[in-house]
Amino acid sequence: MFEFCANPENLSEFSWLSCYLTTPKHMNLFYSVGTVLLLLLITAPTALLFGFGGAVMARSKIFLIRLTGNGYISIVRGVPDIAFFLFFVIAIDQLLEWTRHKILCPEWSEPIRQGNDFVVCTAAKLPLSSSPQWIHEVYGFLLAVFTFAIVFGAFAANILYGAMRAVPKTQIETAVSFGMTERQVFRRILVPQMWIFALPGLGNLWMILIKATPLLFLLGVEDIVYWARELGGTKTAKFTSYPHGDWRVWYFLGLLIFYLAFTRASELVIDTLMRTLSRGAATLGGDLQRHVGR
Amino acid sequence: MSCLDIIADYGLRSIGLGERLLPRSDFTLCHQFTLIGSGMIWNIYFGTLALTSGFILATLLALGKASKNFYLRKLSGWFIFIFRGSPLFIQFFFAYFLFLSLKQSFTFLSPLTSAWAGALFVLFCNTAAYSGEIFYGALQAIPKSDLEAADAYGMSGFSRFRRIVWPTMLRLAWPAYTNEAIFLFHATTLVFFSSFPAWQQRGDALYYANYFADKTFNPFIPYPILAGYFIFLTLILIGLFGLANRKLNIHLPKDKHTKIKFRIRLIR
Numbered sequence A: 001m002f003e004f005c006a007n008p009e010n011l012s013e014f015s016w017l018s019c020y021l022t023t024p025k026h027m028n029l030f031y032s033v034g035t036v037l038l039l040l041l042i043t044a045p046t047a048l049l050f051g052f053g054g055a056v057m058a059r060s061k062i063f064l065i066r067l068t069g070n071g072y073i074s075i076v077r078g079v080p081d082i083a084f085f086l087f088f089v090i091a092i093d094q095l096l097e098w099t100r101h102k103i104l105c106p107e108w109s110e111p112i113r114q115g116n117d118f119v120v121c122t123a124a125k126l127p128l129s130s131s132p133q134w135i136h137e138v139y140g141f142l143l144a145v146f147t148f149a150i151v152f153g154a155f156a157a158n159i160l161y162g163a164m165r166a167v168p169k170t171q172i173e174t175a176v177s178f179g180m181t182e183r184q185v186f187r188r189i190l191v192p193q194m195w196i197f198a199l200p201g202l203g204n205l206w207m208i209l210i211k212a213t214p215l216l217f218l219l220g221v222e223d224i225v226y227w228a229r230e231l232g233g234t235k236t237a238k239f240t241s242y243p244h245g246d247w248r249v250w251y252f253l254g255l256l257i258f259y260l261a262f263t264r265a266s267e268l269v270i271d272t273l274m275r276t277l278s279r280g281a282a283t284l285g286g287d288l289q290r291h292v293g294r
Numbered sequence B: 001m002s003c004l005d006i007i008a009d010y011g012l013r014s015i016g017l018g019e020r021l022l023p024r025s026d027f028t029l030c031h032q033f034t035l036i037g038s039g040m041i042w043n044i045y046f047g048t049l050a051l052t053s054g055f056i057l058a059t060l061l062a063l064g065k066a067s068k069n070f071y072l073r074k075l076s077g078w079f080i081f082i083f084r085g086s087p088l089f090i091q092f093f094f095a096y097f098l099f100l101s102l103k104q105s106f107t108f109l110s111p112l113t114s115a116w117a118g119a120l121f122v123l124f125c126n127t128a129a130y131s132g133e134i135f136y137g138a139l140q141a142i143p144k145s146d147l148e149a150a151d152a153y154g155m156s157g158f159s160r161f162r163r164i165v166w167p168t169m170l171r172l173a174w175p176a177y178t179n180e181a182i183f184l185f186h187a188t189t190l191v192f193f194s195s196f197p198a199w200q201q202r203g204d205a206l207y208y209a210n211y212f213a214d215k216t217f218n219p220f221i222p223y224p225i226l227a228g229y230f231i232f233l234t235l236i237l238i239g240l241f242g243l244a245n246r247k248l249n250i251h252l253p254k255d256k257h258t259k260i261k262f263r264i265r266l267i268r
Helices: A013-020 A024-058 A063-075 A081-104 A133-166 A169-177 A182-219 A224-232 A248-278 A284-292 B003-010 B029-065 B070-085 B088-105 B107-113 B115-140 B144-152 B157-193 B205-216 B222-248
Strands: none
Touching: A024 A063, A024 A133, A024 A182, A024 A224, A063 A133, A081 A133, A081 A182, A081 B157, A081 B205, A081 B222, A133 A182, A169 A182, A182 A224, A182 A248, A182 B088, A224 A248, A224 B088, A248 B070, A248 B088, B003 B029, B029 B070, B029 B115, B029 B157, B029 B205, B029 B222, B070 B115, B088 B107, B088 B115, B088 B157, B107 B115, B115 B157, B144 B157, B157 B205, B157 B222, B205 B222
């Protein structure tokens, strides 16, 4: 990257390190930090959406919908999350390919499951085997995002369900006595007021989501864990101009510090947000602020 | 081959007894049930040992964080922060590579590079940090009147701690601690996916479930089996901790018992 990097053998320690850390391969590591942030950025709203849907379903008056909602919320309990991650990635992939196979190749007569193989016609493959590498990567990433959203959606649903029940009954009753319909009560009273009750739980969930991002590695995405292992391994002078021993422990120390800083920063932001939102709310936090006179 | 034969061959496969080769074709339901169940031995091993040893350190950490001594407070605070603030998955990787490089200079540390000791050590620290924070919260919530009553009886120092502070802390923390225990058992599934080698393919339940899913390319059988095992384990844990909860609350009228509510907390 820098000009003095042209000949790395006769560099002093600091400039050697600055050259080493800016090799094209290391850029991949930095890009993968972007991947993690992108995952968080997409997953958080998607999971919230899933959670909202789940919570509304769990409150439904129709038994079957309520059962589905409650089932969705409680299925992720009692089972290790990582099993879900490993399961959903294959399951969704097969579901998509199976559906495409049924639509695109109706004349296909052989069974899809042949012993230990899952065979669909070439046109139904996802992504198509002729498509370029980046489509494969994006597809893998999207599968991972969707999986994260399903699992975390269930947790968000649980939090939002609790928050909806925490909205004071009197507020709802007042709205009803004003002649609002059920829809209006939901939109104008329940949903705006539930956030303050949901925020502690959602904040907690956000921290958990951050700490779950390394699991991308298990879903086959080339994320920071992947690159830390790749770059940290022993390099001999034969293949690189920056030979070094086994540095994986340093790379993972770096990741550890990255995550510590990230969770700490989030914690501070959530605390501030909580204080801002409690202002004027009919909760203990809001009451405390009123009494202090802020 | 009948199912009993398969159980005899693979029932203890995860600890190296019985058939050496894993099945390579013709996977039956019995194969999957047996091997995944055999892997549960590891999950129970990690979970139980980490929980019991972590309990002691957690108590010390909680006391340290609440102590008047500046250094003790900072030390336990940082320990808890580091293990709670970073993903367990990264901790496993870091610890494994750390032990690997330490092994070069200190040969007596070589067991730590294998899962049975190294991963157990990480889980021990991790659960100690999480439970330490729970216990610290409970310690802060001990009613002042209880302590004043203890003072009035002339208790002080260790006897006050053993008879009043500690039981009250446990009673208050127990519901949260139950959840911590459940999630610790769930976290044990990460061990063999984070560099710790499954020596001679002796892995845990998820390791075998993943093996079957890879071989058959059908996730719809092994993962639900694994889920079933874990739900069963979770129910047993809730039962055991419920018994302990009853013991802790035995002096209170029945409606005052703190109920154990299963609250979710997913990844560490």
